[in-house]
Amino acid sequence: MSEFRVKAISKLHAEFSVPGDKSMSHRAAILGALSNGVCTIRNFLPSEDCLNTLNAMRSLGASYDVLAELAGYGPTDLRIHGQSMKLTAPSAPIDCGNAGTGMRLLAGLLAGQAFHTELFGDASLSSRPMGRITVPLGQMGANIETRGKKPGCAPLFIHPAKLRAITYDMPVASAQVKSAVLLAGLFAEGKTTVIQPAETRDHTERMLTSFRVSTRRDGQAISIFGGQTPEACDFTVPGDISSAAFWLVAAAAIPGSRLLIKNVGLNPTRTAILKVLSRMGAHMTEIVHHSEGEPIGHIEIHGAHLTGTTLLIDEIPNLIDEIPVIAVAAALAKGRTIIRNAKELRVKETDRITTVVEGLRSMGADVEEFDDGMEINGGTPLHAAVIESSGDHRIAMAFAIAGLFAKGETIIKDTDCVNTSYPGFAHHLNAIRHERSDSADFTLPMISHA
Ligand code: S3P
Numbered sequence: 001m002s003e004f005r006v007k008a009i010s011k012l013h014a015e016f017s018v019p020g021d022k023s024m025s026h027r028a029a030i031l032g033a034l035s036n037g038v039c040t041i042r043n044f045l046p047s048e049d050c051l052n053t054l055n056a057m058r059s060l061g062a063s064y065d066v067l068a069e070l071a072g073y074g075p076t077d078l079r080i081h082g083q084s085m086k087l088t089a090p091s092a093p094i095d096c097g098n099a100g101t102g103m104r105l106l107a108g109l110l111a112g113q114a115f116h117t118e119l120f121g122d123a124s125l126s127s128r129p130m131g132r133i134t135v136p137l138g139q140m141g142a143n144i145e146t147r148g149k150k151p152g153c154a155p156l157f158i159h160p161a162k163l164r165a166i167t168y169d170m171p172v173a174s175a176q177v178k179s180a181v182l183l184a185g186l187f188a189e190g191k192t193t194v195i196q197p198a199e200t201r202d203h204t205e206r207m208l209t210s211f212r213v214s215t216r217r218d219g220q221a222i223s224i225f226g227g228q229t230p231e232a233c234d235f236t237v238p239g240d241i242s243s244a245a246f247w248l249v250a251a252a253a254i255p256g257s258r259l260l261i262k263n264v265g266l267n268p269t270r271t272a273i274l275k276v277l278s279r280m281g282a283h284m285t286e287i288v289h290h291s292e293g294e295p296i297g298h299i300e301i302h303g304a305h306l307t308g309t310t311l312l313i314d315e316i317p318n319l320i321d322e323i324p325v326i327a328v329a330a331a332l333a334k335g336r337t338i339i340r341n342a343k344e345l346r347v348k349e350t351d352r353i354t355t356v357v358e359g360l361r362s363m364g365a366d367v368e369e370f371d372d373g374m375e376i377n378g379g380t381p382l383h384a385a386v387i388e389s390s391g392d393h394r395i396a397m398a399f400a401i402a403g404l405f406a407k408g409e410t411i412i413k414d415t416d417c418v419n420t421s422y423p424g425f426a427h428h429l430n431a432i433r434h435e436r437s438d439s440a441d442f443t444l445p446m447i448s449h450a
Helices: 022-034 048-059 100-110 131-139 175-186 203-210 241-252 272-279 313-318 320-332 343-347 352-362 393-403 416-420 425-434
Strands: 003-006 013-016 038-042 064-070 074-081 117-120 143-146 156-159 167-169 191-195 215-218 221-225 258-265 283-290 296-302 335-339 366-370 373-378 386-388 410-413
Touching: 003 393, 003 425, 013 241, 013 425, 022 038, 022 048, 022 074, 022 100, 022 175, 022 203, 048 064, 048 074, 048 100, 048 416, 100 117, 100 131, 100 156, 100 175, 131 143, 131 175, 175 191, 175 203, 175 221, 203 215, 241 258, 241 272, 241 296, 241 320, 241 393, 241 425, 272 283, 272 313, 272 320, 313 320, 320 335, 320 343, 320 352, 320 373, 320 393, 343 352, 352 366, 352 373, 352 386, 352 393, 386 393, 393 410, 393 416, 393 425
Parallel strands: 013 258, 167 191, 386 410
Antiparallel strands: 003 410, 038 074, 064 074, 117 156, 143 156, 191 221, 215 221, 258 296, 283 296, 335 373, 366 373
16 A cells, blocks of 8 residues: 655745646546547546546447557547447446546436446445435436445446436535536436536536537526537646645745646636635736636745635635645644535545544644534644545645645555546655755656656
8 A cells, every 4th residue: 555755845946737627527528428529638637536437438338549648547638439429338337436526427427328327436435425416316207226335325226217307406515416417417308407506616517518518507507408419529628726726735835935837727616725825825826828618727826924714605615625735724824714614525535524633633733623614723833643544535635735844754644545636646746845945946847648
């Protein structure tokens, strides 16, 4: 089992880009496979989560050719041969690995097919709630059994069904649920509408537009008409701001540092992390250089002495994946940071309220746990600790960042999981660690593409 060993750094001057966006890569694999022709996808994220979705689409009939790959991981540029909405029965159960997004989106896609499918995942995914998708999909006429050891959990047995359009008022602000219902709506007759209680990431809607599938937005209601076939197109996936977040926090918390992250996604439903770090005192500039479809640009950040902040209720869905590393920033900042209304963290890859609170406490931070979040009284110096990732990629990476500020050598255990979202994280972490303490600027090497 691999581990990270991390020591403190005192300077960070770097320019680099992070791998492709996970959310968009899942969606590009799905919509490319449904499309009416050949789609070239560039900067696809070759992480385990997204490769599982890509392989799922291949098992449903959509082949792909690899144009470029990240050695040791998988394709970054590929050509997908779309099936014009006509998927074929897979010959075996589909493995979704650790990916909640993969399983929930695929369930929406498969709910209205004329064949059976089984979706399964690892132990973590098999304990995450699937009722949030089986309920609306059931209202559409889907026949999905959750046969997990835990009620309402995977594996999912999806039986053939004919779907009808519904209007669904989502009880949780979840882009995965919204996307599952919209994808099912593509196979239902009539207009399917999802109403979200708060703004959630809108990659599905934007990507449907790129594939010339029309959707309608009216306030927080998003509608789709069934029977449309996505038109083949080419799509370049921007860098993942959720991966950039680790380095942004590292740079933000070192006064005098400068970091430029290039070609990263700047979709406004994902950028709350930038607002939070600005409120905490970091100096930030966003330069959008491409705003069609998904906004892409550079983020330049200069570090400062951070101060605590309160996360706003509407910001929570917009930065839910960044909360572990924001909690690290909070531990490094002076004063109190309040993270509440974030109960969703308890049903991520791990219970991220508990894993974050326990990890920070073991490094000496003053943290109070609540059912829906935590309060962190920052500014106590951190000391090294042995941190168990519990197989959660974002916990492993967030605590690697905490280790960059702790006295002694922090050891993060069980770090293979970072490959679910950030292949090459260890390579970037090494580069940052070895170029520390002197004043020279350096450019972090890109992970080489074969
Ligand atoms: C995602 C949505 C979020 C996020 C996940 C990716 C997506 O989950 O946590 O990592 O790609 O739609 P919820 O939509 O369940 O909040």
